[in-house]
Amino acid sequence: MFELELSYSILLVICLLAACGFEFVNGFHDTANAVATVIYTNSLKPWIAVIWSGIWNFIGVLFGGISVAMGIVYLLPVESLVDQSMGQSIAMVMALLISAISWNLITWYLGIPCSSSHTLIASILGVGIAYSLLPDVNAAAVNWGKAKEIGMSLLVSPLFGFSMTIVLMFLLRSFTKKTKYGDSLFKEPKKNAPPPLWIRSVLIATCTGVSFFHGSNDGQKGVGLIMLILIGIVPGYFALSESVSPESLNGSFVKIEQVMGVMDSSTLSAPDRVILADTKAMHARLVNKLSSTPSVAVIPKSERFAIRKDIMVMNRNLESMLKKEELRLSDKDKAILKSELKSVRTITDFAPQWVVLMVSFSLGLGTMIGWKRIVKTIGEKIGKEHLTYAQGASAELVAAATIGLSSGLGLPVSTTHVLSSGIAGSMVASKGIKNLQGDTVRNILIAWFLTLPVVLILSGTLFFLFRLLL
Numbered sequence: 001m002f003e004l005e006l007s008y009s010i011l012l013v014i015c016l017l018a019a020c021g022f023e024f025v026n027g028f029h030d031t032a033n034a035v036a037t038v039i040y041t042n043s044l045k046p047w048i049a050v051i052w053s054g055i056w057n058f059i060g061v062l063f064g065g066i067s068v069a070m071g072i073v074y075l076l077p078v079e080s081l082v083d084q085s086m087g088q089s090i091a092m093v094m095a096l097l098i099s100a101i102s103w104n105l106i107t108w109y110l111g112i113p114c115s116s117s118h119t120l121i122a123s124i125l126g127v128g129i130a131y132s133l134l135p136d137v138n139a140a141a142v143n144w145g146k147a148k149e150i151g152m153s154l155l156v157s158p159l160f161g162f163s164m165t166i167v168l169m170f171l172l173r174s175f176t177k178k179t180k181y182g183d184s185l186f187k188e189p190k191k192n193a194p195p196p197l198w199i200r201s202v203l204i205a206t207c208t209g210v211s212f213f214h215g216s217n218d219g220q221k222g223v224g225l226i227m228l229i230l231i232g233i234v235p236g237y238f239a240l241s242e243s244v245s246p247e248s249l250n251g252s253f254v255k256i257e258q259v260m261g262v263m264d265s266s267t268l269s270a271p272d273r274v275i276l277a278d279t280k281a282m283h284a285r286l287v288n289k290l291s292s293t294p295s296v297a298v299i300p301k302s303e304r305f306a307i308r309k310d311i312m313v314m315n316r317n318l319e320s321m322l323k324k325e326e327l328r329l330s331d332k333d334k335a336i337l338k339s340e341l342k343s344v345r346t347i348t349d350f351a352p353q354w355v356v357l358m359v360s361f362s363l364g365l366g367t368m369i370g371w372k373r374i375v376k377t378i379g380e381k382i383g384k385e386h387l388t389y390a391q392g393a394s395a396e397l398v399a400a401a402t403i404g405l406s407s408g409l410g411l412p413v414s415t416t417h418v419l420s421s422g423i424a425g426s427m428v429a430s431k432g433i434k435n436l437q438g439d440t441v442r443n444i445l446i447a448w449f450l451t452l453p454v455v456l457i458l459s460g461t462l463f464f465l466f467r468l469l470l
Contacts, residue, residue, distance in 0.1 A: 008233075011090050011470075015229050018097040020362040023222035025104045026116040027057065027366020033399065033419040034210040034367075037392030041189045043203040050368045052204075053211040058364035060215020061223070061356060067410030068217055070349045072224025073231070074146045075121065076128050087470035089232045092131065095462035096123035097225075103455050112443050115414035118451040120221055121150060124228075125452075126459030145320075153411040158421040161398050165425035168394040185390040186430075199389045206393050209400030214415045215363060217407045222359040223351045230355075231308075236301030239308040241350035246290035246299075249347065252340040253287050256318075259337045263321075264328045272324065279317040282310040296347070308348050315341050382420060382444075383427030384435050391430065395422030420444060 034057075035049040044052065100116075100123040107114035125142060132141035176185055184196060194200055230238040260280055265273045289307060293299060299307065318341060321327055322334055329337075383391075399419040406413040427435040 008086055008090065011094075012229075012233050015090065015093045015097065015233070016226065016358075018094070018101065019222065019226045019229060020358060022097060022101050022104070022116075022120070022225065023219070023359050023362035024366035024369075025101055025108070026218055026222070027054070027363045028369045029104050029108045029114070029116055029366075029416075033415045034207050034214060034396070036423075037387060037396050038203050038207045040387045041199075041203055041389055041392050042192060042194050043200045044207070049207065053207065054364040054367035056208050056211035057215035057219065057367045058360045060212040060217075061219030061360035061363055062215075064216025064220050064407060066220060066223060066349060066351050068220035068407055068412050069224035069227060069351060071146065071150060071410050071412060072120070072124070072221055073228050074143055075150065076124050076142065076228060086233065088131075088467055091463055091466035091470050092127045093229050093232060094466050095130075095459045096120075096127045098462055099123040099126065099455050099459035102458070103451065107447055110443075112447045114444075114447045114451060115154070115416045116218060117221060117412050117414045118154060118417075118448070119455055120225065121147075121154070121412070122452045122455035123459040126456040127463045129456070130460035130463040150412055153406060153413055154417075157402055157406065157413040158417040161395075161402055161418040162421040162425040162428075164398045164402075165394050165422040166429040168398060169390060169426055169429035172390050172394065186388050188386040188388060195389055199393075202393050203389065203396070206396035206400060210396050210403070210415070210419065211367075213400050213403035213407060215360070217403050217413060218415055219359050219363050220407070221412055222363065223355055226355050226359065227351055235305035235308070238352075239304040239348070240296045240299070241347050242296045243350070244347040245295060246293040246347065249344050250287075250291055252343040253283065253291070255336055255340045256344070257283060257287075259329070259333045259340075260318075262329070262333060267326045267328055268324065269326075272321065275317050276321065279314050279321075282314045282317075286310050286314070311344060311348050315345060382423045382437060382440055383430075384437055385427070385430065387423070387426075388430070391423065391426035394429075395419055395426050398422050398425075417448065 034053045035044075035046070038044040038049050039046050043049075100119045103119045103123075104114070104116055125147065128142035131137060172185065184199065189195060195203070227238065260276070260283065263276065265276055268276065286307065289299075289303070296304070318337060322329070322337065396419065399415065399422050402418050403413055403415055424436055424441065
């Protein structure tokens with residue numbers, strides 16, 4: 001398989017299956033975020049709700065794009081890490097997969113809504129930091145700029161979900177209190193009785209939205225994880241997209257060269273001048289190799305990763321250069337450079353359709369299994385009152401909007417934390433902070449604070465262990 005030794009081929013298959021396992025666990029771990037409200041408002045029967053959610057999770061992965069997936073790939077600068085032994089690459093992959101799956105299963109068993117996003121990112125950071133501690137490593141093992149960007153997204157999104165749900169609840173109450181719908185929206189659902197058709201339609205629509213956007217965001221994380229595995233272990237096959245013609249990038253390379261030509265290096269520091277010179281050399285190598293190459297298929301597999309590495313390092317260097325205040329470059333030239341770098345990355349930022357389908361199936365299937373533990377926490381244990389129609393619809397509407405916006409920006413967010421914070425916000429909007437169940441909120445916060453250090457240490461430790469064994 002992929003011209004690997006049999007033992008490494010088997011390990012690669014195990015890693016891919018484990019990645020699917022992570023998405024499967026992610027599915028049943030996060031299903032409650034979409035189905036709790038429709039179940040606890042009697043809008044859908046539980047088995048119908050989870051199947052419906054599973055279908056829309058599947059669709060979300062298929063049509064969600066790959067911007068979030070590439071954010072996961074860029075978190076661990078694989079172009080700096082592949083220049084190592086095959087055993088070490090597999091050790092990194094196995095360590096991050098086992099630690100991520102283990103923490104997800106532990107929190108699911110305890111019924112604690114915990115973020116699969118936090119878990120995956122913590123495991124990636126853990127192996128990256130552990131790798132950087134090796135005595136013979138000089139390359140950066142973590143893209144801290146991307147890590148900071150993702151960290152802010154994961155921190156801000158639950159706060160946004162909490163506050164915006166309170167605002168939406170206030171608006172709903174204000175606009176409906178003098179209408180015939182006011183009482184219906186804010187009353188506890190009648191036992192085993194479905195809500196009025198219009199309310200039911202709204203709740204099913206918000207459930208659908210959360211399910212779709214969960215697939216488009218969390219599913220992309222699974223796609224990114226698998227691409228990280230494939231690029232790290234078999235780079236000759238997955239370093240470049242065979243659907244993009246290298247010749248088609250010539251126009252972008254010309255414009256990049258023109259912008260670099262007008263950069264005034266005299267205003268830059270000595271180290272930055274060296275970086276700019278190296279970047280121009282990378283650009284020249286890329287033009288030499290790709291300008292007359294009609295297809296990736298004709299590029300020897302042994303050379304593909306070197307081309308990818310040049311593209312990624314050139315991209316990172318130039319994006320970093322654009323942030324320098326001392327760089328004298330017009331806004332127009334900066335915009336051209338960003339646009340053309342994005343065009344060049346079409347040959348590196350990709351995922352084969354079979355990867356997307358594999359993740360779609362894993363997430364969709366997982367969504368239909370194991371959902372009860374977290375549903376009970378979301379529906380019964382965050383607030384002291386039964387979930388009302390207004391609370392469920394507000395929390396899910398805000399969650400769907402937040403996740404959809406984040407996916408559009410290419411940022412991973414925690415569906416779990418966005419929606420559970422939204423439920424908490426709806427309870428506070430109803431009767432104040434006293435309406436929250438302190439024990440549950442405390443457990444969620446403890447899991448939130450513990451995920452990063454625990455999973456980071458676990459994945460780093462497993463990396464050192466597997467490195468010795470492989």
